[in-house]
Amino acid sequence: MTYINCKKCKRPFAMDSSLYCESCIREENETFEKVRDYLYDNPNCNINQVSADTKVPVGKIFDYIRSGRIGLNSM
Numbered sequence: 001m002t003y004i005n006c007k008k009c010k011r012p013f014a015m016d017s018s019l020y021c022e023s024c025i026r027e028e029n030e031t032f033e034k035v036r037d038y039l040y041d042n043p044n045c046n047i048n049q050v051s052a053d054t055k056v057p058v059g060k061i062f063d064y065i066r067s068g069r070i071g072l073n074s075m
Contacts, residue, residue: 002014002015003015004019006019006023006024007019007020007024008020008024009023009024031056032069034056035056035060035061035064035070038050
């Protein structure tokens with residue numbers, strides 16, 4: 001078993017297939033779901049509105065768009 005430090009929080013954990021610990025993965029998924037749910041309820045808003053209302057940084061929302069988790073037609 002290989003132990004590494006989480007790329008985000010730097011805490012050691014047993015690496016499986018991710019560079020992030022379970023806690024950081026869970027936090028990331030909750031943040032994504034917050035943005036996704038906001039866009040579902042407010043389909044015609046812009047990225048600045050999403051960021052302001054969800055308290056998720058614009059850069060993180062752009063990461064979701066770049067990775068394909070959120071489509072531009074959602075905004």
